[in-house]
Amino acid sequence: MSSPTPTLEMRGVGVTYRKGLIGRQVAAVAVTRVDLSIARGETLGLVGESGSGKTTLARVALGLVEPTHGSLLFEGQSFDPKVRREGALAVVFQHPEWALNPRLKCGTSVVEPLVVRGMRDRRDRNDLVQKMLAEVGLDGALADRFPGELSGGQRQRMAIARALITQPRFVVFDEAVSALDVSVQSQILNLIRRLQGEYGFAAMFISHDLAATRYVSHRIAVMRNGAFVEVASARKFYDQPEHPYSQALYATIAGETGSAV
Numbered sequence: 001m002s003s004p005t006p007t008l009e010m011r012g013v014g015v016t017y018r019k020g021l022i023g024r025q026v027a028a029v030a031v032t033r034v035d036l037s038i039a040r041g042e043t044l045g046l047v048g049e050s051g052s053g054k055t056t057l058a059r060v061a062l063g064l065v066e067p068t069h070g071s072l073l074f075e076g077q078s079f080d081p082k083v084r085r086e087g088a089l090a091v092v093f094q095h096p097e098w099a100l101n102p103r104l105k106c107g108t109s110v111v112e113p114l115v116v117r118g119m120r121d122r123r124d125r126n127d128l129v130q131k132m133l134a135e136v137g138l139d140g141a142l143a144d145r146f147p148g149e150l151s152g153g154q155r156q157r158m159a160i161a162r163a164l165i166t167q168p169r170f171v172v173f174d175e176a177v178s179a180l181d182v183s184v185q186s187q188i189l190n191l192i193r194r195l196q197g198e199y200g201f202a203a204m205f206i207s208h209d210l211a212a213t214r215y216v217s218h219r220i221a222v223m224r225n226g227a228f229v230e231v232a233s234a235r236k237f238y239d240q241p242e243h244p245y246s247q248a249l250y251a252t253i254a255g256e257t258g259s260a261v
């Protein structure tokens with residue numbers, strides 16, 4: 001029996017950015033020859049230091065950056081931008097402020113993805129907003145507050161509600177807990193884990209923090225200089241990371257006390 005089609009696949013993906021003025025361009029290789037697949041209901045963790053290519057890879061996965069070579073498949077088909085227009089893809093960033101307009105009540109920002117996709121009935125929309133706020137552990141009354149009136153953790157919950165309101169089938173969390181206090185981080189990690197189990201979307205969880213990544217991921221890819229140096233199950237990773245670079249990352253958390261998770 002063949003295994004089910006992965007939600008997302010990359011084959012030999014590479015990205016080269018061109019910087020500088022025409023005629024004096026410098027090519028910067030951000031990603032080289034990455035192969036990956038993420039199944040429905042699976043979270044792939046991406047760890048690596050700043051500049052290793054994690055965000056670039058996420059942007060390819062979301063169809064926002066065209067790979068210089070290689071291919072991207074979504075649910076077995078060559079990537080079609082219509083999946084993005086339909087709301088099948090979502091992203092949660094490090095700074096929830098990017099997803100929440102400071103001049104609008106939070107509920108307006110949460111509902112916006114439905115408005116732009118033509119959902120007309122105001123009552124249905126508001127019902128969905130209330131449902132999503134409950135899902136992310138927020139009091140429904142916060143829909144009428146402005147982002148500036150919320151704590152950092154509440155804002156990130158709000159951004160997650162906005163990301164999930166179209167019921168995406170693939171979600172990227174790009175350093176989504178990195179700016180939060182340690183105690184709030186673990187709450188948001190628990191929330192991500194619960195929502196992923198409940199909704200069953202495929203996910204890419206990006207962090208420079210291996211402990212956080214291990215907590216929410218089924219498999220972990222370690223990135224360095226635009227390539228994967230190791231891909232293994234989170235459990236395997238816990239026991240014995242193989243690559244020396246992974247071991248070094250691991251050693252930095254093994255020595256930590258009072259870890260977030």
Ligand SMILES: Nc1ncnc2c1ncn2[C@@H]1O[C@H](COP(=O)(O)OP(=O)(O)O)[C@@H](O)[C@H]1O
Nearest residue numbers: 017019028030049050051052053054055056057
């Ligand atoms: N828009 C861009 N134009 C040119 N170079 C970029 C751009 N975005 C990222 N880079 C470069 O690509 C490399 C990978 O960056 P990035 O994917 O943001 O890594 P990470 O998310 O792991 O920090 C870095 O060297 C970065 O400077």
Ligand SMILES: [Mg+2]
Nearest residue numbers: 054055056174
């Ligand atoms: Mg990044």
